[in-house]
Amino acid sequence: MQITKLKPLFYTVIVLLALVGSLMYFASIFSGILLILAAAVLYFVYYGLSVGKGASKALALSFLKSLLIPVIGVASALLIGGIIMAVTGYDPVTAYKALFYGGLVKNWSVSVLNAAPLIFTGLSIAFAFKAGLFNIGAEGQYYVGAVVATFLGLHFNMPALLSIPIIFLVAGLLAASYNFIPALLKVKTGAHEVITTMMFAQIARYLSSIFIRGMGGSSDGPHPYVTDPILKSNWLLKMKSIFPHANYRVHIGILIAIGMALFVQYILTRTKFGFEIRAVGQNKDAARGQGIKVGRNIFIALLFAGFLAGFSGVNQVLGLDHKLYENLNAGYGWDGISVALLASNNPIGVIFTSLLWGVLAAGGQYMSRTVQTPNSIVEIIKGIILFLIVAKYIYIHIGHKFKNKKKEEREAVK
Amino acid sequence: MGAKKEKRVVLETRHVKKQFPKVLANDDINMVLYEGEILSLLGENGAGKSTLMNVLYGLYKPTSGEILLEGEQVEFSSPKDAIRQGLGMVHQHFMLVDNLTVTENIILGSEPGKYDFIDYKTARKEVVSISEKYHLHVDPDEVIENLSVGVQQRVEILKALYRKARILILDEPTAVLTPQEVDELFEVVGRLREDGVSIIIITHKLEEVKAISDRVYILKRGKIVGERETSQVTKEDLANLMVGREVVLTVHKDEKEVSGEPILQLEDVVVKNQKGINALDGISLDVRPGEIVGIAGVDGNGQSELEEALVGLLKLESGRILYKGEDIAVLDTKQRRGKGVASVPADRQKFGLVLPMKVSENMVLGFHDEKPFVKGINLALDTIKTHSERLVEEYDIRTPGVEVPAGNLSGGNQQKVILARELSSDPDFLLVAQPTRGLDVGAIEYIHSQILKMREKNVGILLISLELEEIFSLSDRILVLYEGKIVKEFLPENTSDKEVGFYMTGGKKTAEDRA
Ligand SMILES: Nc1ncnc2c1ncn2[C@@H]1O[C@H](COP(=O)(O)OP(=O)(O)OP(=O)(O)O)[C@@H](O)[C@H]1O
Ligand SMILES: [Mg+2]
Numbered sequence: 067m068q069i070t071k072l073k074p075l076f077y078t079v080i081v082l083l084a085l086v087g088s089l090m091y092f093a094s095i096f097s098g099i100l101l102i103l104a105a106a107v108l109y110f111v112y113y114g115l116s117v118g119k120g121a122s123k124a125l126a127l128s129f130l131k132s133l134l135i136p137v138i139g140v141a142s143a144l145l146i147g148g149i150i151m152a153v154t155g156y157d158p159v160t161a162y163k164a165l166f167y168g169g170l171v172k173n174w175s176v177s178v179l180n181a182a183p184l185i186f187t188g189l190s191i192a193f194a195f196k197a198g199l200f201n202i203g204a205e206g207q208y209y210v211g212a213v214v215a216t217f218l219g220l221h222f223n224m225p226a227l228l229s230i231p232i233i234f235l236v237a238g239l240l241a242a243s244y245n246f247i248p249a250l251l252k253v254k255t256g257a258h259e260v261i262t263t264m265m266f267a268q269i270a271r272y273l274s275s276i277f278i279r280g281m282g283g284s285s286d287g288p289h290p291y292v293t294d295p296i297l298k299s300n301w302l303l304k305m306k307s308i309f310p311h312a313n314y315r316v317h318i319g320i321l322i323a324i325g326m327a328l329f330v331q332y333i334l335t336r337t338k339f340g341f342e343i344r345a346v347g348q349n350k351d352a353a354r355g356q357g358i359k360v361g362r363n364i365f366i367a368l369l370f371a372g373f374l375a376g377f378s379g380v381n382q383v384l385g386l387d388h389k390l391y392e393n394l395n396a397g398y399g400w401d402g403i404s405v406a407l408l409a410s411n412n413p414i415g416v417i418f419t420s421l422l423w424g425v426l427a428a429g430g431q432y433m434s435r436t437v438q439t440p441n442s443i444v445e446i447i448k449g450i451i452l453f454l455i456v457a458k459y460i461y462i463h464i465g466h467k468f469k470n471k472k473k474e475e476r477e478a479v480k
Numbered sequence: 481m482g483a484k485k486e487k488r489v490v491l492e493t494r495h496v497k498k499q500f501p502k503v504l505a506n507d508d509i510n511m512v513l514y515e516g517e518i519l520s521l522l523g524e525n526g527a528g529k530s531t532l533m534n535v536l537y538g539l540y541k542p543t544s545g546e547i548l549l550e551g552e553q554v555e556f557s558s559p560k561d562a563i564r565q566g567l568g569m570v571h572q573h574f575m576l577v578d579n580l581t582v583t584e585n586i587i588l589g590s591e592p593g594k595y596d597f598i599d600y601k602t603a604r605k606e607v608v609s610i611s612e613k614y615h616l617h618v619d620p621d622e623v624i625e626n627l628s629v630g631v632q633q634r635v636e637i638l639k640a641l642y643r644k645a646r647i648l649i650l651d652e653p654t655a656v657l658t659p660q661e662v663d664e665l666f667e668v669v670g671r672l673r674e675d676g677v678s679i680i681i682i683t684h685k686l687e688e689v690k691a692i693s694d695r696v697y698i699l700k701r702g703k704i705v706g707e708r709e710t711s712q713v714t715k716e717d718l719a720n721l722m723v724g725r726e727v728v729l730t731v732h733k734d735e736k737e738v739s740g741e742p743i744l745q746l747e748d749v750v751v752k753n754q755k756g757i758n759a760l761d762g763i764s765l766d767v768r769p770g771e772i773v774g775i776a777g778v779d780g781n782g783q784s785e786l787e788e789a790l791v792g793l794l795k796l797e798s799g800r801i802l803y804k805g806e807d808i809a810v811l812d813t814k815q816r817r818g819k820g821v822a823s824v825p826a827d828r829q830k831f832g833l834v835l836p837m838k839v840s841e842n843m844v845l846g847f848h849d850e851k852p853f854v855k856g857i858n859l860a861l862d863t864i865k866t867h868s869e870r871l872v873e874e875y876d877i878r879t880p881g882v883e884v885p886a887g888n889l890s891g892g893n894q895q896k897v898i899l900a901r902e903l904s905s906d907p908d909f910l911l912v913a914q915p916t917r918g919l920d921v922g923a924i925e926y927i928h929s930q931i932l933k934m935r936e937k938n939v940g941i942l943l944i945s946l947e948l949e950e951i952f953s954l955s956d957r958i959l960v961l962y963e964g965k966i967v968k969e970f971l972p973e974n975t976s977d978k979e980v981g982f983y984m985t986g987g988k989k990t991a992e993d994r995a
Contacts, residue, residue, distance in 0.1 A: 352833055
């Protein structure tokens with residue numbers, strides 16, 4: 067009884083610790099991990115005290131269990147990648163050392179920068195999947211978000227505290243409305259969203275060129291065409307302005323992304339809208355039979371997915387590039403499919419799979435630069451991870467066989 | 481049946497245990513199956529019958545214990561292994577491919593012929609010869625989706641026989657059959673026994689246990705608690721053994737005067753099915769408060785369309801549905817529910833539940849956006865949880881908790897979740913279709929008494945059931961549905977099941993017309 071009264075206090079402390087901890091960690095101040103751990107421990111303690119003895123242990127156990135399959139997947143992918151390297155004449159040990167030193171320590175800031183946009187697109191795809199939809203065109207909604215953010219970023223002269231939320235919102239809404247026609251076609255005619263959003267993604271990509279050329283700039287430099295830089299007041303806050311030692315490129319976009327993941331998780335598990343989305347995604351007939359409006363939910367889900375993917379584009383423009391390049395194949399929409407699948411569409415899981423993808427990309431670049439192992443090995447590893455995890459049943463099968471074998475062995479010993 | 485001692489044991493389990501994450505579904509099961517016998521498994525919902533059969537069939541791996549086939553220990557890693565060794569199983573939910581023909585379905589997975597060429601002709605011939613041998617009449621070239629459930633079941637049995645099954649497992653085969661189809665099935669089963677096939681059959685209907693099987697095991701909470709020769713026991717004995725108390729097999733219904741305005745009226749309702757045929761062909765009926773109107777009929781005569789039209793899933797071609805005097809045909813499902821219309825759908829897994837969602841979530845499905853369960857846009861998770869826990873208690877739903885997916889529950893317990901949700905919603909009109917399909921006798925007793933309690937509370941009830949017994953024991957009035965029309969109306973006390981059955985088949989001679 068006593069302890070539940072302290073709930074708000076506990077939660078405030080936990081959230082604060084976690085927030086400051088991750089802020090530090092993402093700014094490459096690695097001692098931030100201690101604060102994050104402290105928050106986790108505190109949460110377990112509180113959970114144990116409020117729910118009862120053994121509860122925190124069960125919670126920890128179920129948490130570890132949920133990590134099992136992904137960890138085994140990643141580990142075996144690394145193993146296979148290592149074998150491939152060994153066979154093709156590269157030293158897997160030095161390569162992996164470079165990969166992880168680069169991804170987790172040296173260029174951790176790049177990993178973080180890679181992860182943020184992926185979280186948004188991953189959430190977009192995961193959310194749509196929950197409603198039984200495959201938003202394969204997140205790439206297109208990304209472009210819409212980026213173009214709108216650039217346009218507003220160029221012209222919106224207001225205090226950052228006002229302008230940035232407005233830019234996010236407007237760009238997100240326009241990216242959402244970019245899914246309006248696919249959603250309408252889906253609900254009215256049953257046209258499959260894989261086809262329609264994919265086609266719209268192509269349209270967005272080529273259409274963006276036109277807008278980019280309309281937003282000033284020149285074709286100097288390494289890229290064919292670049293817009294003028296957006297107003298400095300519209301830049302996302304840099305970590306450097308909080309922690310002077312932080313990398314100068316890292317911005318708070320990652321925190322916005324994580325906040326968004328928590329928000330999506332909240333919607334799915336705790337609101338009536340999320341409830342309906344899940345019901346529709348898992349059994350349309352039952353949902354309809356119990357009075358849930360299937361069409362409306364599908365419609366809104368596809369729009370919300372567009373909204374989330376749009377944020378990814380805004381994040382890149384306001385946070386990192388501060389301008390928009392023409393003919394740049396961002397690819398966050400496609401990679402978003404991978405991270406969503408990898409996280410089995412769990413919004414919180416998407417944070418971690420995006421970070422993993424980010425680390426592999428940043429580490430891969432570092433590896434190819436320092437120890438001359440081709441970056442493509444990272445692509446191979448990513449492919450294997452995906453294959454292993456998506457084909458989960460393989461594990462189940464292996465587990466089965468493994469158990470049988472164990473049993474045979476035991477029997478033989480007898 | 482000769483002396484039992486001479487019989488050969490074909491299948492045996494020793495200390496078989498199956499542990500699911502939170503449920504011990506089978507606990508130290510020792511059972512034997514003799515050659516050429518028909519063995520029944522009887523047990524409450526969630527007792528572990530389907531699990532045990534799935535273990536035998538190689539779908540689940542036992543946690544511990546041994547399975548012996550013809551005296552040899554076997555370990556099936558998949559049904560494929562089991563089939564190869566002569567086992568066949570017909571699941572409660574069929575596993576046929578809808579758009580393939582009967583023959584294609586039967587040979588699927590064990591296609592004859594060399595290399596990649598399927599020898600369709602030989603296959604078809606064999607299918608025809610097996611089906612003639614056992615009188616399993618079915619057109620080998622018909623596409624599955626055009627067949628009735630009863631015929632689909634024949635295809636499932638043929639499929640097992642085609643693979644030379646010596647042991648056949650039937651999980652609740654009669655739950656979906658009409659009385660006539662049940663008779664036919666039992667004839668086939670008898671013929672198989674004469675050929676030396678050993679059969680395990682699961683059913684909740686005690687008279688079927690008596691009628692068909694030689695021996696019966698009674699399961700309770702995962703354990704075998706009894707074994708009987710069926711000739712030595714009565715239905716009442718079996719019920720007591722199974723539930724552990726006296727069970728009233730037919731609930732008592734108080735006489736009741738119903739009067740007043742009908743709460744629900746159908747006026748010349750016409751509804752087309754997907755093929756464009758009038759599935760409901762000008763139906764008029766009315767239900768008054770406190771009255772149970774039973775719709776009797778053979779499956780496929782418009783029951784599902786009637787259900788869907790009432791709930792709002794099917795549009796009317798013409799006619800009106802008056803509820804409390806207002807035409808609700810123009811309203812959607814949600815609006816109708818809001819006005820106090822509740823319904824228990826016949827197809828529980830398709831229309832009633834979202835299997836991957838939690839039991840608690842299914843308990844409020846459709847009410848999740850109404851008052852005690854929602855606060856603003858947020859779900860009131862605590863309220864939902866306590867509400868569900870109360871219903872689980874009240875309806876004796878066997879589940880390790882309300883947080884597990886509904887799909888983990890046994891078939892009968894899934895049904896109870898829907899009943900609990902709909903009956904507790906305090907409706908003014910209740911549509912119940914096949915309310916007790918797949919329920920054990922104890923649960924049927926409880927559900928029937930709940931439905932009668934609703935009648936006491938002046939709820940108007942429309943009962944659609946393929947079980948004449950259920951229709952007779954609950955209804956105040958019986959309407960016979962035939963080819964989309966109400967062809968006859970009876971008072972239960974003035975008629976017999978024979979007479980109703982006569983009109984259910986269109987008033988023609990019943991025995992001979994097998995298509
Ligand atoms: N896949 C599963 N995961 C977890 N628990 C399960 C699973 N399948 C069944 N159970 C549990 O095992 C128990 C036995 O279920 P089973 O389906 O064997 O019952 P049954 O005797 O066939 O009941 P019914 O008559 O209702 O069909 C139930 O408590 C059920 O909740
Ligand atoms: Mg069962």
